[in-house]
Each structure stands twice: as structure tokens, then as C-alpha cells.
Amino acid sequence: FALQGSRWKVKDLTYRISKYPTSGQMTKQDVDGEIKKALDVWTDHTDLTFTQKRSGRVHIDISFLEGEHGDGDPFDGSGGTLAHAFFPVFGGDAHFDDKEFWTMESFRGTNLLQTAAHEFGHSLGLSHSDDNDALMAPFYRGFEVKPSLNDDDIKAIQALYGVKSSSNLASSLNEISSNEIEFDRRDSETNHILCNDARIDAIFTALDNSTYVFKGQEYFKLVDDSIADGYPRKISSDWSGLPSNIDAAFTWKNGKTYIFKGSQYWRYTNKNKDSGYPKPISKGFDGIPNSVDAAFVWSGNGLIYFFKNGDYYRFNPEERPPVKETYPKPISNWEGIPDNIDDALKYTNGFTYFFKDGNYWRFDDKAFKVDQANPAFPRPASFWWFGCS
Amino acid sequence: MPIPHVKENSLTSAMMYLMKYGYMDDMDHHHHRSENLLSQDGLKKYIMEFQAFAGMNVTGELDSDTVKMMNMPRCGVKDKLGMKMDADSHQVHHHSRSKR
Helix, strand or coil, X not given: CCECCEEECCCEEEEEEEECCCCCCCCHHHHHHHHHHHHXXXXXXXXXXXXXXXXXXXXXXXXXXXXXXXXXXXXXXXXXXEEEECCHHHCCCEEEECCCXXXXXCCCCEEHHHHHHHHHHHHHXXXXXXXXXXXXXXXXXXXXXXXXXXXXXHHHHHHHHCCCCXXXXXXXXXXXXXXXXXXXXXXXXXXXXXXXXXXXXXXXXXXXXXXEEEECCEEEEEECCEECCCCCEEHHHHCCCCCCCCCEEEECCCCEEEEEECCEEEEEECCEECCCCCEEHHHHCCCCCCCCCEEEECCCCCCEEEEECCEEEEECCCCCCXXXXXXXXXXXXXXXXXXXXXXXXXXXXXXXXXXXXCEEEEEEXXXXXXXXXXXXXXXXXXXXXXXXX | CCCCCCCCCCHHHHHHHHHHCCXXXXXXXXXXXXXXXXXXXXXXXXXXXXXXXXXXXXXXXXXXXXXXXXXXXXXXXXCCCCCCCCXXXXXCCCXXXXXX
16 A cells, blocks of 8 residues: 555544536435445544535535546546545545446446545545555456455555544544644654664665665665655565565566575565565575675666675676676775675665665765765765654 | 547557656656657556556566556556655655755
């Protein structure tokens, strides 16, 4: 799942259907009923409540519109885009394409209940999920008797609004103000462990361009220069079969992420483990020792490098043997890079970064030495990467 | 019947789709000329990201299955929100710290 970054601060939300569909077989009462059911999908697992209003300001305005309707994201008629919604910080409203043939309890047309339940996930602060079984997957699944949240959806909504309590403790606020929207952006200067101890086990960028840091039993997702909302998370929750305290990881140009620990390695496509793993390093990476310190694809030549203690190995999967006899070579060849590093990363900006003991170095590929920048390297990763003060 | 928006063998329509749903938001406009993008190789990375997100075989090819998936009815919100929020958001940035 993915959290957009904003959420409602109150749990008693109001909504209004300001423009009903102009065609199709559904009456206004039908639409009211289906919209209510769609919102109930989210109340089943949280303390959120939704109250329909017929007039006045509401949290979530719902309307059926066609073509260009004033928000710069026009609808396209039947099929294609069915609807869209705005995250809490942008108002939370939901728009539905009035040119769709909206239906209820039928395999014909486009099922309003399922579409609306998905859109209201956005209104509450959720982005799309790459879990195909999740309600927040972006593609329309067709008529389902009773749309419901799967585990991925439940984790997402409860990350924002907490679990459903046994009694209704929610208090209601009648006025809407900007104070009702907040960013569920943890104050990174005070909260997460990387601010106290910025040493890491591994860092890599997955196929979907998400950059992850692994430390102990947890992992973090990085955004810009801090940690993404909702993190850290337990490795065991999201990376099926992967142990804690990994050694190193990298993503190869085939889109696969290779994660190493001890004598074994695992292979993932984003967070989905490929079958048949783990495998021995000796089988898949002939010539590479166990328990490596770091693994990365060097931006200079696109080949895979492994670092261990004071040595490094170059692995070329297209050559036989993949590691030449001239390896290992001393890390001191990488001018300015220390021995026993924690991990290294070719970042999305094209530079290669090396991490050790909470510090990092940026490498100048052309000069083949640590970048001569101001401030100089090493720099503290806690400030420059993890959003700490 | 709905008109398919992404056509077989049409890299342009595929690129429009990938742009619309946020897969190309990280594109470095200084280093990618449009003619480079409009090739199978130019879009390969973005097609792979879409295929991975959609739970498909990750080939990087605009094959018929990929086109079919791109023409599936769907939500209009981007799949990839990118690393930055819109300029008029209320998110606080630490301006003294430049991006990596």
C-alpha cells in the first residue's frame, strides 16, 4: 500500500452528493445507498463515521461530471478513466465520469459501489497499491457482491486512522477548518531510530524507483531527503521470507532486487519474492564470498560490485567466469572510500553513494575518487538522507 | 464500446498513458530528448515499472498483454505520485538541505 501523506484529523466526516448521474438506471435513492455502502467499507476497520448532508460545507463532495469539469483532469467517456478523487490535503472530493453506465448489483455497466469504495480510499489519504487483490489497486475489477478491504488495505487505512475500537469513542466536530487536515508526516527530527543511530544494514532502489534502507528487523522507505510516512515497518510484514539483519542488496537492470545474508541470497521484484529463493551465493554468484558488506551496481560501468572487509570484487554476469582471477582487489583503489562499509547505492540521480557507521560518501566516477564537494565527505546520513536535525 | 486509448504498437499512446499515471515523473528532461523516449528502449524502464505495478511479467516490451492492461478501465489517480508534492501543498521542506 502507499500513503499519500495527508489525512483527516477528525474521524467524523460528512459528505454530499452535489451532482447525481444524469443517465443510467440508478435513481437518486440508489446512488445514495451505494455511496453509503462504499463509505461503510472503510468504517468496518476504523472509527471513521460518515454522515450525508444535503447542503452546506462537507468534507467529501461527490459529483458525477463529464469531460473537462474544471480540475484540469478531464474524463474520457465510457471506459478508460472511471473516476478520480482528491487526497485530504486537496479537499477529498470524488468525481465520477457521468458518461459511464453506472449500475448496482449487476454485471452490466460499471459498478458504482466498487468504484466509489476505491475512490473514497483516496479521499481518506491512500494512494494506489500494487497488490492486485487490494481495493486500492488501480484497475476496475468488475462487479463484486460486497467489496471489502484486504489485508493490504486494512494496514493502510489503520496506519492513518488506527484500528477500530470496541466502542465508538469518536467525538464529532461540526466545523470544518484547515486544522482538520494534517500531514501524517512524522516529525523526523524526533521520532525514528535512524536519527539516534544512522548505521544501516543495506540500502537499495527497487524497480519502482523506491529507495529502501534496512536496519535490523525494520526497513524504511526514503523520499527526497527523509523517511516516508508510515515507516519504519517490519521486514517480516512486507518482504515474504526475508530475514532480519541482512548484509547487502542491489537491483539489477533486469528489475530484480537481490538481497544477501550469510551464504544465501533472495530475489524480489519490488516486494514480491520470486519462487525458488533463497539460493546459495555460491550458485548464483560464483566467485563472491559469503557475508558481504556491500553490493551495488556501479554507475561508472553498470557492473555489479561486492565489498567485503578491505577487498572488493567485480561481478559481470555476462562473462565466464563472472569474477576474474585478478579479484579481489583492495578497496583502497576507490580513493577515499573506507574498508568495512555498510552498503553502497547507485541512486536515482546517477551517483554512487557509500555508507559506513552513519556517514556517507558520494563518489566521483570520472575522477574515480570521493567527490570533492562542500561540505566535504563524509557527511552524516541522518541529516542528509533520513530527515533528522 | 469504449475507444482503446493505448493502441498496439503505438509508443506515443503508451507514453501518454505512462505520463498520465505518473510513471515518467522522474524523467530528467535535460537528458532525455523526445525522440529517444519514443523508442522501445526509451520507454523500457517505464513500461517495466508499469508491468511490475500491475503484477504482470516484467519484460519492458509493449506487448499485447501490456496494451490490454493499459486499456483496462481504471481510476484516474496517478499510480506514482513522484517524490515531490505539489507546490501549493502544506508540506514543510527543510530548505537548507538540498536534494541529493
